[in-house]
Amino acid sequence: MSLDVKPPITAPVATSNPVEPTDAVVNDAPRAPNRKVVHNPVLRVLQYLALALVVAVFVLPLYWLFSSALKAENEIYSYPLQWIPTMLEPENFAEAWRSAPFDRFFINSIITTFFGTTLEIGLAILSAYAFAFVRFRFKTPLFLVMIGSLMLPGHVTLLVNYITVGHLGWLNSYAGLILPGIGSAFAMFLIYQQMRVVPTEIVDAAKIDGAAHLRRMWSVVLPMCRPMILTGTLIVMFGKWNDFVWPLIVTSTADMRTLPIGLMFLRSQEGYSNWGSIMAGTVMVALPMLLVFFFAQKRIIGGIAAGALKG
Amino acid sequence: MSALTKAPIAVGKSKAAKPPQRPVTPERRRSNRREAILFLVLILPNIAAIVVFSYYPTAYNFILSFMDWDLVAPFPEWVGLENYQRMFASPRFVEVLANTLLFTLVAVGGTLVLGLGVGQLLAQRLKFSGFARTMAFAPHMLPGAAVGVLWLFMFDPTYGLSRWLFNMIGLDSPSWTTTSDWSLWAVIIAYSWQRLGFVTIIYYTAIQDLPQDVYEAAELDGARGSKLFWYITRPLLSPVTFFLSVTGIISAAQAFDIIATLTDGGPGSSSTTLNWMVYEEAFKKFDVGTSAAAATVLFLILLVVTLIQARAQGRQVHYS
Numbered sequence: 001m002s003l004d005v006k007p008p009i010t011a012p013v014a015t016s017n018p019v020e021p022t023d024a025v026v027n028d029a030p031r032a033p034n035r036k037v038v039h040n041p042v043l044r045v046l047q048y049l050a051l052a053l054v055v056a057v058f059v060l061p062l063y064w065l066f067s068s069a070l071k072a073e074n075e076i077y078s079y080p081l082q083w084i085p086t087m088l089e090p091e092n093f094a095e096a097w098r099s100a101p102f103d104r105f106f107i108n109s110i111i112t113t114f115f116g117t118t119l120e121i122g123l124a125i126l127s128a129y130a131f132a133f134v135r136f137r138f139k140t141p142l143f144l145v146m147i148g149s150l151m152l153p154g155h156v157t158l159l160v161n162y163i164t165v166g167h168l169g170w171l172n173s174y175a176g177l178i179l180p181g182i183g184s185a186f187a188m189f190l191i192y193q194q195m196r197v198v199p200t201e202i203v204d205a206a207k208i209d210g211a212a213h214l215r216r217m218w219s220v221v222l223p224m225c226r227p228m229i230l231t232g233t234l235i236v237m238f239g240k241w242n243d244f245v246w247p248l249i250v251t252s253t254a255d256m257r258t259l260p261i262g263l264m265f266l267r268s269q270e271g272y273s274n275w276g277s278i279m280a281g282t283v284m285v286a287l288p289m290l291l292v293f294f295f296a297q298k299r300i301i302g303g304i305a306a307g308a309l310k311g
Numbered sequence: 312m313s314a315l316t317k318a319p320i321a322v323g324k325s326k327a328a329k330p331p332q333r334p335v336t337p338e339r340r341r342s343n344r345r346e347a348i349l350f351l352v353l354i355l356p357n358i359a360a361i362v363v364f365s366y367y368p369t370a371y372n373f374i375l376s377f378m379d380w381d382l383v384a385p386f387p388e389w390v391g392l393e394n395y396q397r398m399f400a401s402p403r404f405v406e407v408l409a410n411t412l413l414f415t416l417v418a419v420g421g422t423l424v425l426g427l428g429v430g431q432l433l434a435q436r437l438k439f440s441g442f443a444r445t446m447a448f449a450p451h452m453l454p455g456a457a458v459g460v461l462w463l464f465m466f467d468p469t470y471g472l473s474r475w476l477f478n479m480i481g482l483d484s485p486s487w488t489t490t491s492d493w494s495l496w497a498v499i500i501a502y503s504w505q506r507l508g509f510v511t512i513i514y515y516t517a518i519q520d521l522p523q524d525v526y527e528a529a530e531l532d533g534a535r536g537s538k539l540f541w542y543i544t545r546p547l548l549s550p551v552t553f554f555l556s557v558t559g560i561i562s563a564a565q566a567f568d569i570i571a572t573l574t575d576g577g578p579g580s581s582s583t584t585l586n587w588m589v590y591e592e593a594f595k596k597f598d599v600g601t602s603a604a605a606a607t608v609l610f611l612i613l614l615v616v617t618l619i620q621a622r623a624q625g626r627q628v629h630y631s
Contacts, residue, residue: 051437054429058446058508064472065461081475123357130353135346146358149365151617155565155586156606159375159593160368163382183360213349242454244568249594260456264572267460275464286457293452297445300452304509305516308554 065286069093069279076276092280099269099277102284104255105262108177112247112258113240116178120240121233124187129217131188132195133203146185154245162249176250177258181240187232190307194228195221231303234296241289259285369610376603387599394604403580404588404605410495411564411584418503418566419559422510423552429507430514431540444515447508455505459572462501463488466573491581494574498582501569506562510555517551518544557620561613585609 068076072089075082096102130136131143161180162171170176198221206220222229247258257265266281293300376394380387398404429447433440450458465472466487473484487497521544529543565586570576576583576591583591585605593602 047432047435047437050432051439051443054432055439055443055446057504058443058450060472061461061465061504062446062449064465068464077470079470079474081470081472123360127354127357130350134350134353135343136350137347139350142354142358145366146354146361149361151614152365152369153561153565153586153610153613155567155589156372156610157365157368158589159599159602159606160371161364162593164363164368179360180364183357183364185361188357238452242452242456242568244454244456244571245590248571249590260454260568263454263456263460267463267572275467275470278460279464282457282460286453286461289452289454290449293449294445297448301444301448301512305512308513308558309517309520309551 065279065282068275069283071276073274073276089276092276093284095274095277096266096281096284100262100266100281101254102259102262102281105257105259106284108174108256109241109259111174112177112243113237115174116181116240117233117237119178119182120184120236121187121229123182124184124191124232125217125222125229127184128188128192128195129213129221131192132198133216133221134213147189149183149185158245158249161246165250171250172252172256177247177256181243181246184236187236190232190235190303191225191228194225198224227299228303231299234292234300235303235307237292238289238300372603372606372610375599376607378600378603380599381597382593382599383597390600394600398601398604406580407583407585407588407605410580410582414495414499414502414566414584415560415563417499418506418563419556421499422503422507422559423555425503426507426510426555427514427545427548427552429511430518431544433511433515434518444512447511449508450505451509453505455566455568456572458501458505459569462497462504462569463573466497488574489578491578494578494582498566498570498573501573502563502566505569506559510559513551513555514548517548521547553620553623557616560616564609564613585612 067083067085069092070088070090071082071085072087072091075085127146131139136142165171165176165180168176170179202224203216203220206216211220242260243258244260247261248264251257251261254262254265263281263285267278270278375387377389377391378387379390379393433444433447464470466484468474468484468486471484473487477484485493487493525543525547526539529539534542564584566584567586567590570582570584570587574582576587586609589602589606589609591602592598592605
């Protein structure tokens with residue numbers, strides 16, 4: 001596609017503030033469409049109305065989520081709707097915490113996300129380096145085998161993976177939650193794409209200086225690929241935290257559930273009768289990822305857009 | 312997914328290109344062997360995980376689709392094509408296929424049209440469009456379970472936002488998640504809300520990258536406003552649209568968490584899609600054979616979609 005994001009690496013050595021490839025996508029002031037400023041005031045007003053509608057569609061549900069989590073029960077069950085809680089009510093969170101072991105859910109989510117992401121990115125880096133820098137005659141078929149796995153939909157592998165994990169004795173354990181997901185074609189490909197554009201001269205220079213492969217990878221290639229590794233890490237991390245179907249089938253007791261699964265069981269337990277605590281539970285599941293997203297949004301949006309449009 | 316079909320065939324590019332022919336000295340052969348061993352060691356853990364947890368299950372799933380098993384009996388029993396025959400003969404499976412088709416068409420088509428519109432709007436350099444961009448993308452990063460539960464409350468016909476919205480136009484809110492006429496639409500709406508921001512941002516980014524000179528030429532020829540959009544922007548974006556529709560189909564076919572939290576595939580089978588059926592047959596009804604057969608059908612459908620993408624990518628028009 002012609003929408004390629006240009007390889008970011010121009011400086012010979014990455015500094016502590018490396019060029020961010022991904023930011024270029026979203027961050028550069030809009031280039032193409034600034035040809036003309038619309039002078040038609042009616043059109044301008046219509047555009048702002050449309051923008052307001054767009055913002056409302058996305059903000060209103062989120063506002064509804066957070067405000068409901070903090071409303072007292074009588075304000076949730078009232079009509080006309082009580083838009084602004086008259087007082088902030090933390091009781092919903094306590095209630096959610098009482099009806100489901102959210103502390104366990106948090107611990108489980110953090111453990112599976114942390115170790116799952118670390119392992120997956122680690123494996124991705126090792127294999128990306130091998131494909132980019134190590135000589136081997138049968139690279140290409142092996143590469144196709146790895147990339148081809150992107151074609152295999154998760155729901156087709158679900159049942160057999162459950163059986164496999166059962167045979168391994170990993171059901172309802174961290175090993176069962178984490179290990180089946182650490183194989184990585186997507187992150188490997190993402191990181192490989194950036195390793196390919198690391199200037200050969202630099203790697204060769206390190207080689208002449210006597211640095212062996214692992215040393216070259218650690219102190220030359222990895223620092224230069226840091227932006228893409230970070231982006232890949234973020235994307236993988238969101239995937240693990242949000243993962244649903246695998247933790248749902250592989251866990252069988254409440255103390256092993258992750259947050260999204262715990263939320264589903266909270267919903268079944270509280271039924272339609274206690275929206276306040278259900279929304280409080282939803283906030284607990286959603287807020288960590290929202291914070292990470294707002295904090296790192298340029299990198300995340302840029303990385304996802306670049307991943308989709310380049311290649 | 313684009314990565315998949317556009318993967319460069321020559322891996323390692325010029326760096327791996329043959330150096331000028333040198334006589335193969337024993338020393339060089341030793342170095343080659345060392346490199347090969349290192350290569351295999353580096354990729355082994357990753358490729359092992361992929362083979363064990365992606366390739367092998369896909370193959371074994373195919374075999375299980377000819378078996379009868381309840382996950383408890385010591386051995387599965389070979390039944391040939393029976394699972395498929397029973398499945399295709401059942402009206403429920405036809406309903407599931409129709410649901411999957413409707414869900415995919417509306418969710419993918421709807422987010423494409425809306426996403427192109429919103430992406431174009433965000434590219435107009437309005438104030439607050441950066442804020443709108445962030446907020447539009449935020450749902451895409453949320454756990455699907457949270458999105459499902461949030462919409463479950465919003466769809467509540469008595470205390471949810473749905474009642475407020477419908478009352479504004481003088482109607483009563485439908486019972487979205489508990490009536491079979493509406494349940495699939497509830498899933499479609501919640502799913503599209505989550506995906507729309509992604510489609511929007513991809514379009515927005517692509518619009519930023521469109522070649523300036525084409526527009527200048529068109530403007531010289533007298534094209535303005537909507538004409539520019541329809542005859543220049545839209546066709547220039549067609550590769551992006553194609554990519555988004557293929558990835559959209561693939562991700563819609565795997566939408567699961569929103570169904571699980573919003574409707575449980577019900578009432579009846581009214582919001583059951585193919586992948587929900589795969590789960591339900593295996594883990595709620597313990598009918599491994601039927602689940603595996605449904606998964607095989609799902610796999611074949613997605614395989615066809617991917618192959619179409621791969622072929623189209625090969626002869627895609629490049630504008631640059």
